[in-house]
Amino acid sequence: MQIKKVGVIGAGQMGNGIAHVLSLGGYHVILNDIDKNTLEKASHNIKNNLERQVNSKKISAAESNAALKLIDYTVSLEDFNEVDLVIEAATENEPIKQKILNSLLTHIQPHTILTSNTSSISITRLASCTDRPEKFMGFHFMNPVPVMQLVELIKGIATDQETYDSCLQVVEKLGKTAASAEDFPAFIVNRVLMPMINEAVYALYEGVGSVEAIDTSMKLGANHPMGPLELADFIGLDTCLAIMNVLHEGLADTKYRPCPLMTKYVEAGWLGRKTKRGFYDYTGEQQIPSR
Numbered sequence: 001m002q003i004k005k006v007g008v009i010g011a012g013q014m015g016n017g018i019a020h021v022l023s024l025g026g027y028h029v030i031l032n033d034i035d036k037n038t039l040e041k042a043s044h045n046i047k048n049n050l051e052r053q054v055n056s057k058k059i060s061a062a063e064s065n066a067a068l069k070l071i072d073y074t075v076s077l078e079d080f081n082e083v084d085l086v087i088e089a090a091t092e093n094e095p096i097k098q099k100i101l102n103s104l105l106t107h108i109q110p111h112t113i114l115t116s117n118t119s120s121i122s123i124t125r126l127a128s129c130t131d132r133p134e135k136f137m138g139f140h141f142m143n144p145v146p147v148m149q150l151v152e153l154i155k156g157i158a159t160d161q162e163t164y165d166s167c168l169q170v171v172e173k174l175g176k177t178a179a180s181a182e183d184f185p186a187f188i189v190n191r192v193l194m195p196m197i198n199e200a201v202y203a204l205y206e207g208v209g210s211v212e213a214i215d216t217s218m219k220l221g222a223n224h225p226m227g228p229l230e231l232a233d234f235i236g237l238d239t240c241l242a243i244m245n246v247l248h249e250g251l252a253d254t255k256y257r258p259c260p261l262m263t264k265y266v267e268a269g270w271l272g273r274k275t276k277r278g279f280y281d282y283t284g285e286q287q288i289p290s291r
């Protein structure tokens with residue numbers, strides 16, 4: 001199936017990045033959010049991020065302008081009546097995702113493929129609350145979407161090959177690389193990455209090292225572009241905790257127990273960069289450890 005028009009649900013950090021790369025790939029994008037302010041912020045972010053790419057000569061000004069013209073913003077799912085593909089990128093909360101998918105069904109065409117950018121939730125379970133489990137799959141981008149090369153593609157138990165092939169074609173048209181993952185909790189990237197981040201939080205909790213010592217160790221000792229605590233702040237501690245809980249519950253193994261310190265930070269509303277405080281404080285010119 002030839003995909004031309006894509007609906008993206010959720011204009012947060014993932015949703016606006018997804019709209020950005022789709023529009024650069026030549027797709028007409030309808031970006032939806034329930035909150036008008038989030039849509040305005042998303043439009044501003046997309047413009048800024050395209051400008052960064054123009055300034056570093058990754059794309060031309062003409063390509064950036066053409067991409068901007070391909071994105072429409074809406075608070076109503078009724079505007080999804082002509083989309084060929086939906087990518088749901090709302091918050092990492094299963095009841096919310098199910099509710100959104102349910103409310104979407106009356107507005108889309110029978111041929112429309114439904115996907116979720118979930119980083120951990122069962123694709124088979126999400127698919128089962130729609131009217132088209134064979135046309136449902138996981139379409140998981142990495143953050144920051146315009147920079148990261150990988151997209152994980154996850155088939156649910158009922159997903160058909162045609163749906164998979166159509167999504168693979170989109171990934172290829174975006175110039176990204178797909179990795180196929182089976183539908184087990186947190187798939188591949190987060191199955192490996194999140195326990196590492198969780199372990200770094202345990203190392204902090206147990207006093208093995210300071211925030212700076214842990215991050216410096218992994219940056220200079222393992223050549224990671226960001227330390228694990230800085231990366232947790234970048235992803236969002238609420239998202240990291242949600243993924244650890246999915247691993248813990250889904251695999252029933254104590255090795256995935258979320259660190260109590262991570263839970264405490266989330267309870268405090270210290271969610272990382274997006275709230276300007278997590279393992280680091282981002283209110284000043286330079287990030288400094290928050291405790």
Ligand code: CAA
Nearest residue numbers: 049052053056119141142143144146147189190225226235
């Ligand atoms: N849009 C467009 N361009 C962007 C961008 C964005 N949002 N963010 C960064 N860039 C560009 C910059 O403009 C810069 O471009 P040039 O090299 O051409 O100048 C380049 O990316 C590097 O950025 P910076 O110079 O600002 O900073 P940096 O060198 O420290 O790199 C980083 C930033 C790319 C984020 C790097 O630190 C990194 O790769 N970090 C790890 C990210 C990672 O692991 N992501 C995966 C998270 S897990 C996930 O996403 C899965 C999940 O479900 C939770």
